[in-house]
Amino acid sequence: MSELLKPLIPQRADPFIYKHTDGYYYFTASVPAYxxxxxxxAKTIAELATAPTVDAWHKPDTGPYSELLWAPxxxxxxxxESGESAWYVYFAAAPSREIKFDLFQHRMYCxxxxxxNPLEGEWEFMGQIDSGIDTFCLDATTFTHKGVLYYLWAQKEVDIRGNSNLYIAPMKTPWQLAGEPVMLSKPEFEWEIRGFWVNEGPSILKRNGKIFISYSASATDENYAMGLLWADENADLLNPASWTKSQEPVLCSDIPNKIFGPGHNSFTYGEDGDTVLLVYHARTYTEIEGDPLWNPDRHTFVKPLKWDAKGMPVFGKPSMID
Known part of the structure; x- marks a missing residue:
């Protein structure tokens, strides 16, 4: 019997949950004020809902990264380089209007x-993460595979129609790239270009001999949906030919159960250490006044991911545990 889901954390978009070796789950997301x-x-996923919050870092009042802090x-x-490990928060932010009148000129920072314990101690601003392409960019994530630290993000390219494509590059340090960006995906299917031509919000999952990249597409209203790329774990991840792209979305609005625009997900693991959990945001209504960006009611949901006989993830519906 299917169980209808309720939001784990209300009014938190672009949710990210990281399970660390210290036994804690760490949660961050876009806050409505950006x-x-x-x-x-918290020690469990459920306890994140009522865990105390800490404001780790505030944007400055003016300057190149002083507006619209998105998707940490x-x-x-x-x-x-140094072999030292530390906590890093990656985020996108826009310049103040005194620099550029158009607010949507985001760049990536760290x-x-x-x-x-990252809820304590001092956060040091490491600067902009320069991709070598001076255009709108956002939604960075990192992962390590076969000893290489990779950076994966969304960025606009002036010669390609649309708002953003997906890119990957190796990293020299956790705040510097070591190679040229390689484009893995661009908006091309009908479900990726509703309202806006978008590929964004990539997230990595390793399982069953494959590396999966989930991502989000289309406008951030009820048209928002998730797609999937995958490659063999032994393939060259910097070769676009290594990746296969699903022609259909893997998660989209469930209109009968009133869950709309699921996307910008992350993956984490259950308390058993093995169950993969899908973390995503969605809305519970569509009657949004004005720009969907400013509507605060994108809520954090969590559900177990299923798998088919071929070892591929089955996302199911955003409204229920199937």
């Missing part, structure tokens, strides 16, 4: 905390 990095931690992700990364 003005800070908020963190919380917290990672515990090892620096390939802050670091060397404390064992």
């Amino acid at each position: 003005d800070r990095i908020e963190l919380r931690r 992700e917290i990672h515990f990364n090892k620096d390939p 802050v670091r905390n060397k404390n064992a």
Whole structure:
């Protein structure tokens, strides 16, 4: 029997949950004011809902990264150069209107905390993460595979129609790239170009001899949906030919059960250490006044991911545990 889901955390979009070796789950997301990095931690997923929050870092009042702080992700990364590990939060932010009148000129940034508990200690601003392409970019994530730290993100390219494509590059340090960006996906299918031509919000999952990249597409209203790329774990991840792209969305609005625009997901693991959990945001209504970006009611949902006989993930419906 299917169980209808309720939001785990209300009014938190672009949710990211990281399970660390210290036994804690760490949660961050976009807050409705888009003005800070908020963190919380708990021993279980359920306890994240009521865990105390800490404002780890605030945007400055003016300057190149002083508006619309979007989609923070917290990672515990090892620096390939120094060998030291620390906490890093990756996020996108826009310049103030005194610099550029158009607010939607986001670039990617990083802050670091060397404390064992990232809810304590000092966060150090590490600067902009320069992809070498000076255009709108956002939604960065990182992952390590076969000893290489990779950066994966969304960015606009002036010669390609649309708002953003997906790119990957190796990293020299957790805040610097070591190679040229490689494009893995661009909006091309009908379900990726509703309202806006978008591929964004990539997230990595390793399982069953494959590396999966989930991502989100279309406008951030009820048209928002998730797609999937995958490659063999032994393939060259910097070769676009290594990746296969699903022609159909893997998660989209469930109109009968009133869950709309699921997307911008992350993956984490259950308390058993093995069950893969899908973390995503969605809305419970469509009657949005004005720009969907400013509507605060994108809520964090969590559900177990299923698998088919071929080892491929089955996302099911965003409204229920299937």
